[in-house]
Amino acid sequence: MPEKTAEQTDDARVRDHLANERTYLAWIRTAVAMMGLGVVISKLKYLMPHDYPESVGIVQAGHIGWLFTAVGVVTVFLSVVYFLQTQREIRQARFVARKLLVLIIAGLTGTLGLTILWYLTKPTHPVSSEPASVIESPRTK
Secondary structure, three states, rough: OOOOOHHHHHHHHHHHHHHHHHHHHHHHHHHHHHHHHHHHHHHHHHOOOOOEEEEEEOOOOHHHHHHHHHHHHHHHHHHHHHHHHHHHHOOOOOOOOOOHHHHHHHHHHHHHHHHHEEEEEEOOOOOOOOOOOOOOOOOHO
């Protein structure tokens, strides 16, 4: 088997660094999308009519949106750490694949997805300033 030249080795390292950078940018895009989704979920109530039923319970859409935004911020920081570790390992020619970042982000995102599903199944009640026993139906007026 022929020996690799210095130029071939350098080309391989450049490709590895560029792949690492593309991966980092993909994580950043994911984080920005999660933060954007968090803002949309949090502010969705402002797009609904004022008489739209509110959810009952402790967890509101704003909380879920805040959590999505927080996971997006965590994703940014973890992706920087992962990028720098990978960059150092490529330079030292001793790359070790790690699953921790993927597992953390998948776990957080999956949990938030399940939270949204749970939230969507919660009952709502109509918004009214009057007690329920005083509300008249349109037919009785």
